[in-house]
Amino acid sequence: xxxxxxxxxxxxxxxxxxxxxxxxxxxxxxxxxxxxxxxxxxxxxxxxxxxxxxxxxxxxxxxxxxxxxxxxxxxxxxxxxxxxxxxxxxxxxxxxxxxxxxxxxxxxxxxxxxxxxxxxxxxxxxxxxxxxxxxxxxxxxxxxxxxxxxxxxxxxxxxxxxxxxxxxxxxxxxxxxxxxxxxxxxxxxxxxxxxxxxxxxxxxxxxxxxxxxxx
Amino acid sequence: xxxxxxxxxxxxxxxxxxxxxxxxxxxxxxxxxxxxxxxxxxxxxxxxxxxxxxxxxxxxxxxxxxxxxxxxxxxxxxxxxxxxxxxxxxxxxxxxxxxxxxxxxxxxxxxxxxxxxxxxxxxxxxxxxxxxxxxxxxxxxxxxxxxxxxxxxxxxxxxxxxxxxxxxxxxxxxxxxxxxxxxxxxxxxxxxxxxxxxxxxxxxxxxxxxxxxxx
DNA sequence: ATGATCAATCTTGTATACAATTTGATTGAC
DNA sequence: GTCAATCAAATTGTATACAAGATTGATCAT
Numbered sequence: 001x002x003x004x005x006x007x008x009x010x011x012x013x014x015x016x017x018x019x020x021x022x023x024x025x026x027x028x029x030x031x032x033x034x035x036x037x038x039x040x041x042x043x044x045x046x047x048x049x050x051x052x053x054x055x056x057x058x059x060x061x062x063x064x065x066x067x068x069x070x071x072x073x074x075x076x077x078x079x080x081x082x083x084x085x086x087x088x089x090x091x092x093x094x095x096x097x098x099x100x101x102x103x104x105x106x107x108x109x110x111x112x113x114x115x116x117x118x119x120x121x122x123x124x125x126x127x128x129x130x131x132x133x134x135x136x137x138x139x140x141x142x143x144x145x146x147x148x149x150x151x152x153x154x155x156x157x158x159x160x161x162x163x164x165x166x167x168x169x170x171x172x173x174x175x176x177x178x179x180x181x182x183x184x185x186x187x188x189x190x191x192x193x194x195x196x197x198x199x200x201x202x203x204x205x206x207x208x209x210x211x212x213x214x215x
Numbered sequence: 216x217x218x219x220x221x222x223x224x225x226x227x228x229x230x231x232x233x234x235x236x237x238x239x240x241x242x243x244x245x246x247x248x249x250x251x252x253x254x255x256x257x258x259x260x261x262x263x264x265x266x267x268x269x270x271x272x273x274x275x276x277x278x279x280x281x282x283x284x285x286x287x288x289x290x291x292x293x294x295x296x297x298x299x300x301x302x303x304x305x306x307x308x309x310x311x312x313x314x315x316x317x318x319x320x321x322x323x324x325x326x327x328x329x330x331x332x333x334x335x336x337x338x339x340x341x342x343x344x345x346x347x348x349x350x351x352x353x354x355x356x357x358x359x360x361x362x363x364x365x366x367x368x369x370x371x372x373x374x375x376x377x378x379x380x381x382x383x384x385x386x387x388x389x390x391x392x393x394x395x396x397x398x399x400x401x402x403x404x405x406x407x408x409x410x411x412x413x414x415x416x417x418x419x420x421x422x423x424x425x426x427x428x429x430x
Numbered sequence: 431a432t433g434a435t436c437a438a439t440c441t442t443g444t445a446t447a448c449a450a451t452t453t454g455a456t457t458g459a460c
Numbered sequence: 461g462t463c464a465a466t467c468a469a470a471t472t473g474t475a476t477a478c479a480a481g482a483t484t485g486a487t488c489a490t
Contacts, residue, residue, distance in 0.1 A: 006443080030472075040445040042257075045473090049261065053268035062451055062472055077358035081303070084359070088299035143292035144299070147362075221473080245442075255475045260443090277442055277481055 009037055010047035017056050017067050018157050024069035028057065054154075072210045078155055079203025083196045085148045086132065090179065090195035093138030094188040101138040102184060108134055109176050116169055124169065125160065131176060135195070138183070162205035172198070224252055225262035232271050232282050233372050239284035243272065269369075287425045293370055294418025300363045301347065302411035308353030309398045309406035316353040317399060323349055324391050331384055339384065340375065346391060350410070353398070377420035387413070 013033075016022060028051075033044045048065045051057040059065045070078060093101070112127035132152065136145040163169060175198040182191035228248075231237060243266075248259045263280045266272040274280040285293065308316070327342035347367065351360040378384060390413040397406035 031470095041472095042444055042446090045261075046264065046443095049264050050268065053265065064472070074358060077356045080307075080356055081359045081362060084299070084303035084306075088296070088303075091299075092295075141292045141295055143289060144296045147296060246440095256442095257474055257476090261473095279442070 005039065006043035006046040007050075009039070009043055010050040012037075013047050013051055014054075014056065017051065017069070020069075022067045024067060024071075026067050027064045028067060029064070072207070075155075075158060076203050076207055078151065079158075079206065080200065082148075082151050082155055083199035083203070085144070085151060086135070086199045087192040087196035089136045089139040089141075089144060089148055090183065090191035091139075091188045092141060092144075093135050094183045094186050094191035096140040097138035097183060098140075101134060105131065105134045105138065105180060105183065109180055112176065113173060116173055121163070121169070125163065128172070128176075129156075135179075135183070158206060159202060161209060162202050165205050165209075168205060175201075220254065221258035221261040222265075224254070224258055225265040227252075228262050228266055229269075229271065232266065232284070235284075237282045239282060241282050242279045243282060244279070287422070290370075290373060291418050291422055293366065294373075294421065295415065297363075297366050297370055298411045298414035298418070300359070300366060301350070301414045302407040304351045304354040304356075304359060304363055305394065305398065305406035305410035306354075306403045307356060307359075308350050309401050309403040311355040312353035312398060313355075316349060320346065320349045320353065320395060320398065324395055327391065328388060331388055336378070336384070340378065343387070343391075344371075350394075350398070373421060374417060376424060377417050380420050380424075383420060390416075 013028075022028065028048055030041045030044050030048070034041045037044065048057065048059075051067075052059045052065055056068060057065045058068045097105070108127055108131040112124050112131060115121075115123035115127055129152070133149060136148040139145060163172070175194065178194045179191065179198060182194055228243075237243065243263055245256045245259050245263070248263075249256045252259065263272065263274075266282075267274045267280055271283060272280045273283045312320070323342055323346040327339050327346060330336075330338035330342055344367070348364060351363040354360060378387070390409065393409045394406065394413060397409055
């Protein structure tokens with residue numbers, strides 16, 4: 001399935017917003033963007049609509065669309081919501097996971113451990129993502145999985161930051177072990193609770209970081 | 216804030232899709248819709264994109280957009296996800312609800328009871344919606360609240376059906392009482408569990424209905 | 431008769447032209 | 461000097477024209 005141009009533009013714009021190329025509140029000028037991308041305003045407008053519907057920008061009628069970077073409060077809310085979604089996935093994964101999912105979960109966790117031992121933090125980050133997505137899949141609920149992946153992607157740029165905390169990586173690893181154990185033994189409540197705490201702590205670390213920067 | 220034309224078109228199209236005006240898989244013809252609405256293809260295309268991004272239609276490049284009514288499986292998945300979102304809201308609402316929210320929650324519940332006593336089922340339905348939205352608000356997490364409201368709206372047409380089950384209304388009412396009690400006493404776990412069960416049973420009732428129709 | 435190939439037609443995607451609304455400044459009155 | 465009104469420039473929203481790709485049907489060969 002070929003990807004159309006407007007979609008690629010939307011993708012690129014998302015990257016630019018994520019990478020902080022555009023300041024919060026900045027207006028995304030249709031003319032300028034059209035020039036930059038060497039296309040007409042039409043595909044630009046379509047791309048902007050994608051940003052708006054994904055919540056990365058807001059549109060004011062007859063005024064334009066403005067980038068809407070989440071502030072500290074909204075970010076905490078998003079992490080909290082992510083924690084609940086993950087808890088839900090974990091709850092179902094503990095009961096419904098197939099053998100395939102279970103083995104992939106264990107193997108992703110081990111790959112993460114290896115990456116950590118090799119001090120390959122980028123790789124650990126990737127394996128971490130796989131680990132969590134495997135749990136989403138284990139929930140055997142395609143709709144829930146989709147929501148979880150969507151929010152996970154949205155939080156991706158911010159999740160990377162908190163991993164830099166000293167000792168966080170080892171802690172994260174041991175939390176993963178507890179999660180795997182809960183899911184393997186089919187303990188839905190424990191899986192939900194450990195996952196919720198595991199994600200919530202990321203939000204808290206992030207909050208600490210923000211607070212420390214403000215001083 | 217004035218509502219632009221394209222937005223109204225999107226709204227109308229949503230209604231038409233919800234009301235089953237368009238069959239599942241049917242192509243939404245830009246030319247025909249443009250004629251019907253007496254506008255050009257441009258605003259129609261924008262409206263269609265809204266439908267696509269909200270998941271009510273899927274777009275195949277160079278082929279068009281097709282309405283995508285959720286099947287029984289996807290509906291069950293959506294109800295299950297809704298149950299988890301509500302459980303999360305309840306968990307936080309039990310701990311964070313302000314006095315305002317608490318009194319509104321009690322009053323919405325009582326209004327529902329009165330509507331039920333008066334056999335005004337449409338009113339009960341509305342109060343029921345208010346009741347749940349009050350819980351979302353009580354969670355004091357605007358992002359989570361937004362997700363919950365969005366999915367609630369998406370499921371609205373299907374939730375109405377299961378209320379027709381004999382005895383379901385009284386059962387629903389007593390479940391509400393238990394939920395209010397849990398939130399008032401600040402019992403987060405019980406609030407989460409009762410809410411999850413309360414919503415999950417709706418999905419099960421719906422499933423029963425589907426199954427009975429297939430026989 | 432059947433299958434493939436090619437052209438005609440239809441449909442989406444993009445560009446451009448036009449309309450309508452907002453914004454900002456300039457000018458005039460008080 | 462300040463405030464209001466009006467007009468011009470800029471910007472979004474819509475219409476239309478054009479381009480590119482897909483579908484369909486017919487024709488031709490086997």
